[in-house]
Amino acid sequence: MPCDNNGKDKVILEIEGDNEGIFVERPNRFISIVEINGQKEYAHVHDPGRLRELLYPGNEVLLKKYEGGIRKTKWEILAAKKDSKWIFVNSKFHRQISEIILKNERLSPIGVIEDLHPEVKVGKSRIDFLAIRDGKKVWIEIKGCTLERNGVALFPDAPTERGKRHVEELLNMKKMGDDAVIIFLIFVNASCFRPNYETDEKFSRALYKAMEHGVSVYPLLLNYDGRAIKFEKPLQLCREQEIETENEGDHSKNYN
Known part of the structure; x- marks a missing residue:
């Protein structure tokens, strides 16, 4: 059965930052410049989105340090401040976070699963997970959401042909008789979720079409306090009267 709010404040994963910067x-x-204790340093950005409302000059960021290896940068951005709250922006951890949720019967939106396989190839894509539930295949794609406008969580924050292709692959698997699911990990304070059709109409149309044909969409609200990711609650899709269409703020330069 889908998850409810019984798992509120459940710690999913501890990820503590090592330092704060500007x-x-x-x-x-993939690369940013941050100021740490008055010194400018390069820091890796592990998120394909634009993050304009979070990564802009002067904003506070939380960083993790990595020593040794063949990395070009010794710092990596974990989160950025918004309204005095840390917003988690590191997609490297999405698979680990979602795997913990899917294997927890109280939190999983798809109920009890018998098996879970990561990174399974479908068509021209790799889908994040293939689960087995009641002996049936369930294809699962994970997306992270860090954009919020007027209390509405929005995805994507930049056009994503790859994301659209994932949705279309899931729709194909659903038509072939398997189950298909998209989980949105919501890292911003929001009351509901919808696709960001102002930014990417093609992705949004693909998502609505997939939903009409039985692909399930589960937005899950998470919280990050600088030390741990916590489960808050499932979100609903926005009703028409909750949808706002104001232009999002632009704090940084445009790039592709």
Whole structure:
């Protein structure tokens, strides 16, 4: 059965930051410059989105330090401040977070599963998980959401052809008789969720079409306090009267 609010404040994963810094700029999608204790350092950005409302000059960021290895940067951004709250922006941990949720009967939106396989190839894509539930295949894709406007969580924050392709692959698997699920990990304070059709109409249309044909969508609200990811509650899809269409703020330069 789908998860309810019995798991509120359940610690999913402990991920503690090592230092705080000030965001300076983002020269490209993967690299940022931050100021730590008065010194400028390079920090890895592990999120494909634009994150304009979070990664802008002067904003506070939480960083994790990595020593040794072949990394080009010794720092990685974990979270950024918004309204005095840390917003988790590191997609590297999405699979681990979602796997813990899926294996917890109290939290999993798809109920009890018998088996779970990560990164399974479907068509031209790799879907995050293939689960077995009641002897039936359930294809599961995970997306992280860090954009909020007027209490509404929105995905994506940048056009995503890859995301659209994932949705279409899930729809194909549903038509072939399997079950298909998209889980949105919501890291912003929001009361409901909807696709961001102002930014990516093609993805949004693909998602609505998939839902009409039985692909299940589960937005899950999570909280990050700088030390741990906690489960809050499932969110509903927004009703029409809750949908706002204001333009989002632009705190940084545009890049592709």
